[in-house]
Amino acid sequence: MADTTAAYATPSPTETREPVLYSTDLVAGYIPGVNILNGCNISAYAGELIGIIGPNGAGKSTFLKAVFGQVKIRSGSIHLKGDDITGLKADKLVSKGVGMVPQNNNVFPTLSIEENLEMGMFQAPKLFSERFEFVTTIFPELAKRRKQRAGSLSGGERQMVAMGRALMMDPSVLLLDEPSAGLSPVRQDETFLRVHQINRAGVSVIMVEQNARRCLQICDRAYVLDQGKDAYTGTGRELLRDPKVTELYLGTLAADVDADTKARADSAAGTTTGTATGTAGVAPV
Amino acid sequence: MPLMYRRASPVVTTIAATVASMIMGIMLAVLMGLSPASAATSPSPEPSPSGDFTSTFTIGGLIRDGDTPIEGVEVQVEGDGFDEVGVTGEDGRWTVPVPGPGAYTATLLPDTLPEGIVPRDPENITRDVTLGTTNTVNVLFPTGEGTVVENNIADTILTRFIYGLNFGLLLALGAIGISLIYGTTKLNNFAHGEMVTFGAVIFFFFGTVIGLPLYVSIPIALALSAFTGYAQDAWLHKPLRRRGVGLVQAMIVTIGLSILARYVILFFLGGNIYTIDTGLTATIDIGPATITVASLVSMGVSILMLILVGLFLTRTRIGKATRAVSDNASLAAASGINVDRIIRIVWILAATLTGLSGILYGVFRQVNWSMGFQILLLLFAAVTLGGLGSAFGALVGALIIGVVTEVSTVWIPNDLRYAVALIILILVLLVRPQGVLGRKERVG
Numbered sequence: 112m113a114d115t116t117a118a119y120a121t122p123s124p125t126e127t128r129e130p131v132l133y134s135t136d137l138v139a140g141y142i143p144g145v146n147i148l149n150g151c152n153i154s155a156y157a158g159e160l161i162g163i164i165g166p167n168g169a170g171k172s173t174f175l176k177a178v179f180g181q182v183k184i185r186s187g188s189i190h191l192k193g194d195d196i197t198g199l200k201a202d203k204l205v206s207k208g209v210g211m212v213p214q215n216n217n218v219f220p221t222l223s224i225e226e227n228l229e230m231g232m233f234q235a236p237k238l239f240s241e242r243f244e245f246v247t248t249i250f251p252e253l254a255k256r257r258k259q260r261a262g263s264l265s266g267g268e269r270q271m272v273a274m275g276r277a278l279m280m281d282p283s284v285l286l287l288d289e290p291s292a293g294l295s296p297v298r299q300d301e302t303f304l305r306v307h308q309i310n311r312a313g314v315s316v317i318m319v320e321q322n323a324r325r326c327l328q329i330c331d332r333a334y335v336l337d338q339g340k341d342a343y344t345g346t347g348r349e350l351l352r353d354p355k356v357t358e359l360y361l362g363t364l365a366a367d368v369d370a371d372t373k374a375r376a377d378s379a380a381g382t383t384t385g386t387a388t389g390t391a392g393v394a395p396v
Numbered sequence: 397m398p399l400m401y402r403r404a405s406p407v408v409t410t411i412a413a414t415v416a417s418m419i420m421g422i423m424l425a426v427l428m429g430l431s432p433a434s435a436a437t438s439p440s441p442e443p444s445p446s447g448d449f450t451s452t453f454t455i456g457g458l459i460r461d462g463d464t465p466i467e468g469v470e471v472q473v474e475g476d477g478f479d480e481v482g483v484t485g486e487d488g489r490w491t492v493p494v495p496g497p498g499a500y501t502a503t504l505l506p507d508t509l510p511e512g513i514v515p516r517d518p519e520n521i522t523r524d525v526t527l528g529t530t531n532t533v534n535v536l537f538p539t540g541e542g543t544v545v546e547n548n549i550a551d552t553i554l555t556r557f558i559y560g561l562n563f564g565l566l567l568a569l570g571a572i573g574i575s576l577i578y579g580t581t582k583l584n585n586f587a588h589g590e591m592v593t594f595g596a597v598i599f600f601f602f603g604t605v606i607g608l609p610l611y612v613s614i615p616i617a618l619a620l621s622a623f624t625g626y627a628q629d630a631w632l633h634k635p636l637r638r639r640g641v642g643l644v645q646a647m648i649v650t651i652g653l654s655i656l657a658r659y660v661i662l663f664f665l666g667g668n669i670y671t672i673d674t675g676l677t678a679t680i681d682i683g684p685a686t687i688t689v690a691s692l693v694s695m696g697v698s699i700l701m702l703i704l705v706g707l708f709l710t711r712t713r714i715g716k717a718t719r720a721v722s723d724n725a726s727l728a729a730a731s732g733i734n735v736d737r738i739i740r741i742v743w744i745l746a747a748t749l750t751g752l753s754g755i756l757y758g759v760f761r762q763v764n765w766s767m768g769f770q771i772l773l774l775l776f777a778a779v780t781l782g783g784l785g786s787a788f789g790a791l792v793g794a795l796i797i798g799v800v801t802e803v804s805t806v807w808i809p810n811d812l813r814y815a816v817a818l819i820i821l822i823l824v825l826l827v828r829p830q831g832v833l834g835r836k837e838r839v840g
Contacts, residue, residue, distance in 0.1 A: 179730065205732030213730065219723040221786075221835070222716065229713075230720045234732045236713055262835065276731060 129193055130154035131315050132178070132209075132284045137187035138339075139177040146185065147173040149339035155284060155317055160310040162330035162347060164323040164360060169336040171319040172214065175286045178317075179211045180204055192283065206234050210282030214289045217273035220262025224253055227261050227272050231279030239279075246275040249308050267298035274305065278314070285309065287318040291325070303329050323360060327351045335360055455502055455525050456491035457535040459484050461513050466539065470508040473525075475500030497527045504537040513539050520810075549806070551684035556802045558682065562691045562760060564798020565698035567771065569753035571778040571790040572705060573746030579722030579785035580735075580742045582643055583633065586650040588775060590657035591747055592768030595621045595754030596672075597665055600763045604673050614755060621751025622744050628653075629743035634736060654769070662765040670763040694756045701752060702791055705745075709787055718742055722785055774801070774814060777821045783834025792832050796820065 133154035140146040147170045155161045163171050176182040178189055180200050188197045191207055199207070219227050225243075232242055247254035250271045261272050270290055277285055290306060291299040299322065307329050310316045320326035327333055327347035335343040335356055343356055350356050459469045465488025472481050473492040478500070482490035494500060504521040506514065515521050516538040523535050570592055577585050598620050603613035632653070636646050676690035709715040721728045721738045729735050754768060761767070778797045782789025800820050801813040808816065824832060 181726070201729040202732045202734050205730070211730050213727065216724055216727060219720045219727065221723050222719055226716050226720075229716060230728065230731045230733065232732075233713065233717055280732060 128156060130190075131157045132189070132191050132317070134174075134178065134189045135187050137174070137177060137189065138185040139173060139182045139187075140185065141173075141182060147182075147339055148177060148187075150187065151336070151339060152341055153317070153334050155315050157283075157315055158310070158313060159315050159332060160307070160330045161315070161317045162326040162333035163317065163319045163336055164321075164326055164333060164350075165336035165342075166360060170339040171336050172288050173339075174336065175211065175288050175317070175319055179209065179286060202234070205280055205282075208280070208283035209286065210277035210280060210284070211286040212270075212273045212277045212288060212290065214292055218261040218264070218269045218276070220260065222261055223258050224261055224264075224272055225257040227276050228253070228279050231276035235280065238281075242279045242281060245281075245312075246278050249278070249305060249312065250275050267294050267301065270294070270298075270302055271305065274309065278309065282314060284315045284317060287316060289319055289321055291320065291322050299325065324351070453496050453527055454491050454493045454532050455500060455527070455535060456482070456489065456532065457502075457537065458488050459490065459504075459537055459539060460488045461510075461539055465489075466510060466513065468508065468510075470505040471535075471537070472503045472505060473500055474503070481505075494527065500525045500527065502535045509539060515539050548684065552806055553803060554683065555685040555687070556806055557799060558685050558687055559691065560799035560802030561795065562695050562698075562798070563802055564795035565695055565702070566753050566756040566760060567774060567778055567798050568702060568791045568794035569698060569749045569756070570771070571775045571782075571794040572702070572787050573750040573753070574775050575779045575782075575785060575787050575790035576718065576722075576742045576746045578779065579787070580718060580725070580739050581633070581637070583650070584643075584647045584776070586647065586772065587628070587654040587657060588750060589768035589770070589772030590654050590661065591621065591624060591750040592754035592757060592771065592775075593658070593661055593765065594624060594768075595751030596758030596763045596767060597661055597754075597765075598751075599755040600670055600672050600758060604670070610674065617755055618748050618751055621754075622748040624751075625743040625745070625747025626740070628747070629740050633743070634739075654772075658766060658769055665763075665765050667765060672758045672763055674759055690759050694759060697752070698756065701749065705749065705787065708745075714738070714741060774817055777817055781821050781824055781831055783831030786831070786833050789831055789833035796832075 134151055137148050137151040137153075138146050139148045149170075151170070151174055153161070153163070153174065163174060165171050173182055177184055180198060180203075184198050188195055190196065191204075191209060194207070196204060196207060196209070201211070204211075219230060222230065228243060228246060229236070229239060232239060243254075252268075253271060253275050261269065264272065274285075274287070274290070287306065290302050294302060303325055306316060306318060318326065318330065327350050330347045332344065333347050333350050334341045335350065337359075343350060343353070345353070455473055457471070459466050459471075465484070465486065467484055467486050467488065469484045469490070470481050471484075471490050471492070472479070473494065475494070475498055478495060480492045480494075482492040484490040492502075502523045502525050504515060506518070506521060509515075521537065523537075525533050525535055527533055570588065573591070574585060574588050577583060577588075595617050599613055599617040602608050602616050603610065606613075608616070632649070633646065636649065641649075674690050676688065676693060678689045679686050680689060680692065707715075709719055717728065717733045717738050718741070720731070720733060721735055721742075725735050728738070757767065757771070774797055775794075778793035779790045780793070781796060782791065782793030797817045797820070801817045804813045804816040828834070
């Protein structure tokens, strides 16, 4: 396990596997002259669950939007399975295998749950029943309430519909923008569990999270964004116990986290230290 | 001839007509509405010294049934001691020379009309005519085959209700067009009235002027209407969206386009009012109500089209995608829907439905250059009343507006009926701000 983790953290030059998605020196922004991303290098290998954390305004959501063609890319590139997908429009990206779940307004409120999922695979309507079955194994409650209007659902339920919708096209990479935002603690747990399940079903996931600790606990690898750059990277556990990351990005959050969660996080980090002796800590990029 | 509508008191009628005219903003109409009052102040007709009536001041008009002139109809012209009866000739024209400028009244004598022909508007067989700067004034008394000879108020209401349904259904076609465009693009399209006029004018041109059969002229009118939808999106609104033009700015552009289109139509069509001849003027009795075959066909076509639109929106992939774009355009794009393509389809569909609405409206009333502009506000009212952006709501709103405007004429002057529709709109919005079928969404 330690070897694999190390390979993920710093892909060696001899690594033959191509990342399923990677960005190279990505520069992007909304207003002319103001760059939000300043040379961002992020990659995700097949089957990985990638977390992106960082302070407010670091460019986390902007990174996802840039990948998904919703923010103008000024320089740099994004590749998906070897193809250059820089600046492609959303509908093209969906057909190429990128799925996106926005943070807000992520369902069609006047459409039923089933119709929401149908819209998710607008480009491949024939595969509906097959994909519907897959999605409802992860989200069984969606099948039970398929005729209900999505506008009548709670925030957590909407999140499930939104993730289900994005999964319908069988994406290679799923982009999640703060899936736990605005949810109750119980719902947050459930959401992280579902994200984990989706990832275990073989979908690479890139997840932006405000809830840094919880994110680091479940992800394979994570990036800490700061001022539009990937400041640190490593496995979730490495970052969790890295004093610098803790001080800079988790410190303020740690105060908010209740003692119990903190203890669990610490013990988890401790176990990693015990087993993964070979890991070299966090390497600033 | 018994009066079919209860008459409001003259004072109320005058005030009402004045208000309605001012709402319309037509100077001439204001003058007409005020004329009973102005009669007192305007110079009374001075009999010319010689007493001969070879003067050039005349009041006249044309009376016909559809396109057929009616001969032998009498019109009485009175004014300050002057009293003369004019009789229509072979060409349906009547002329009464009058002594000079002043206020007169012209009264159609309904008993002189041929059997089965009645004034379209029995309320209004007496007209106030003011001769001022012009020497000749034309007075129109529209007549037609027995549209009305009821004396029972319940029957009258039923007849008006059926006509209201017809009007509401054809309004619904146009209103759904507005609703679909608003839903998918959030644009208020003020050029929609001209899309109504366009359909009617094209149908009139190919069907009545050139004389092509219905099954040719209607498809031509619909195809050209569809093309206007395509053109508006492809050449105007898509480039505007691309450039990031705001919704208010885009709305102003549609107002400009509306004015341009209206005057281009005026240029080619002229300012006259034309009647579309569908050859379906036979009437059918439904219980105590009498209604033309054309109206029944019109209702049937409207209902069929509305059902098809409903099935399109709820059953087809493109239709569901249309609703998805209305709900959340950026999420629709994120789901892999080509939003521009959906919007293009919506424009074409909306223009076709609106063109059909214009054809039916032209048959229901008449064709003129500003017919669509006159019902534009009703279309917007229908869409708002039903719930903005909801196609089914637009249908409900249009039916309410259509029935209310028609039935209201049983009690109130014709000129005020559209105002009634807008009062209903205000009342409904005060009670249900989201419209009849609009929904308040759960926030999270």
